[in-house]
Amino acid sequence: MKISFILNKENVTIDTDPMKRLLDVLREDFNLLGTKEGCGEGECGACTILLDGKPVTSCILNAIHAEGKEIETVEGLSQTKLGKLIIDCFDETNAVQCGFCFPGFFVSSYHYIKTDGEKDLNKIKKALSGNICRCTGYKKIFESVMLACEKLN
Amino acid sequence: MKFIKPKDINNLYETIDNMDQQYLLAGGTDINVQIKNGTIRDPNIIYISHLKELSGIEEENNSILIGATTSFKDIIESRIIKKYIPLIHNSLQNFASPLIQTSATIGGNIANGSPTADVIPILLVLDAKLKICSKATNREVFLKDFFTGYKKNVMKNNELIIKIIISKNVEHKYQAFYQKVGSRNSLAIAKVAVAGIKKVVKEKIMDIKLAVGSLNEYPRRLFKVEKYVTGKTLTEIDFNKVDEFLQQEITPISDLRSDKEYRYHVCVNLIRTFLNE
Numbered sequence: 204m205k206i207s208f209i210l211n212k213e214n215v216t217i218d219t220d221p222m223k224r225l226l227d228v229l230r231e232d233f234n235l236l237g238t239k240e241g242c243g244e245g246e247c248g249a250c251t252i253l254l255d256g257k258p259v260t261s262c263i264l265n266a267i268h269a270e271g272k273e274i275e276t277v278e279g280l281s282q283t284k285l286g287k288l289i290i291d292c293f294d295e296t297n298a299v300q301c302g303f304c305f306p307g308f309f310v311s312s313y314h315y316i317k318t319d320g321e322k323d324l325n326k327i328k329k330a331l332s333g334n335i336c337r338c339t340g341y342k343k344i345f346e347s348v349m350l351a352c353e354k355l356n
Numbered sequence: 357m358k359f360i361k362p363k364d365i366n367n368l369y370e371t372i373d374n375m376d377q378q379y380l381l382a383g384g385t386d387i388n389v390q391i392k393n394g395t396i397r398d399p400n401i402i403y404i405s406h407l408k409e410l411s412g413i414e415e416e417n418n419s420i421l422i423g424a425t426t427s428f429k430d431i432i433e434s435r436i437i438k439k440y441i442p443l444i445h446n447s448l449q450n451f452a453s454p455l456i457q458t459s460a461t462i463g464g465n466i467a468n469g470s471p472t473a474d475v476i477p478i479l480l481v482l483d484a485k486l487k488i489c490s491k492a493t494n495r496e497v498f499l500k501d502f503f504t505g506y507k508k509n510v511m512k513n514n515e516l517i518i519k520i521i522i523s524k525n526v527e528h529k530y531q532a533f534y535q536k537v538g539s540r541n542s543l544a545i546a547k548v549a550v551a552g553i554k555k556v557v558k559e560k561i562m563d564i565k566l567a568v569g570s571l572n573e574y575p576r577r578l579f580k581v582e583k584y585v586t587g588k589t590l591t592e593i594d595f596n597k598v599d600e601f602l603q604q605e606i607t608p609i610s611d612l613r614s615d616k617e618y619r620y621h622v623c624v625n626l627i628r629t630f631l632n633e
Contacts, residue, residue, distance in 0.1 A: 221359050222359060263388040
């Protein structure tokens with residue numbers, strides 16, 4: 204089945220199984236390897252992308268869910284001014300250890316800062332509550348998002 | 357395995373009328389996990405997310421209508437829901453995670469029929485009705501009458517849930533309660549969930565609805581407990597009696613998330629908390 208959507212600001216069309224996991228479409232059909240598979244059941248957030256501007260777990264979505272929609276992945280978002288600032292903040296607070304969960308945290312953080320951006324720890328915790336990190340703990344991750352909010356104000 | 361994307365709602369009715377075994381795909385948050393772990397093999401899939409008639413929240417006379425494929429995020433953010441049914445707005449804040457809330461749909465949470473489904477106890481105490489349609493039929497079923505067993509319900513193979521209907525005034529002059537107990541706030545499958553609404557006049561409980569999740573084959577109302585406490589003041593309620601009726605209405609099990617004794621005691625305590633509020 205032919206499925207068309209906008210991927211990181213470009214119009215794309217693929218011919219694929221409509222039930223193929225959106226995560227696999229991104230990784231296999233477009234070689235966008237930043238989006239990771241962790242649990243594969245929507246619980247860890249390593250595969251987070253933006254679908255029409257909202258963060259979702261791409262491992263439990265299908266190719267058909269992309270049809271006519273706009274998708275942004277870590278590759279696209281990290282090239283924006285805001286994306287670069289967020290990466291600098293994660294860097295500054297040493298929030299990333301093994302890095303596997305980082306693309307997911309990055310996308311959720313990007314969405315929070317873009318749509319709300321208040322330097323409020325509880326709001327940030329809630330916004331990132333769908334992402335799990337198994338190395339560092341969350342304190343530094345929250346600090347980096349707080350820092351990004353502060354820099355933008 | 358077949359994949360069908362109906363062009364409109366009539367085409368959808370037509371399609372399911374001609375199929376024996378099919379799964380409707382909306383948000384996909386349950387079915388994709390079931391496909392991955394092998395619970396569902398080679399399914400016939402009918403995609404319904406693109407059908408606008410199935411999505412959205414509207415007011416109609418004294419009712420709120422929620423389309424079956426409306427996402428939890430849209431429900432939580434809806435001004436109509438916040439204004440008329442704050443219990444839904446408040447209770448769903450910790451539903452799954454912000455990421456799942458964007459995809460998961462209210463109709464899917466009901467149709468999947470998990471004993472732990474978060475939205476069902478809430479809708480039960482709100483006395484929600486489901487509008488269920490097929491090519492030739494159109495009926496409304498109270499949610500309290502919808503489930504017949506573990507993941508079983510009254511729908512025929514060619515029917516689907518179109519809308520969830522809730523009275524606008526359902527919370528007017530009522531106190532509402534919802535507590536879900538899980539291992540963490542986000543992404544927790546409930547060990548116990550208790551929802552309730554009650555109308556108290558001069559310390560007397562005039563009307564009450566209680567519902568529980570994760571304690572039976574499907575979430576259900578506690579009709580016996582409700583009946584016992586109705587018409588009584590707090591001092592007139594014998595909590596041993598409440599426990600006795602509760603034991604007749606819940607069948608907690610021990611599983612990987614919790615054990616039955618814990619579930620029972622937490623349920624008792626939550627009901628007491630609500631009655632004492």
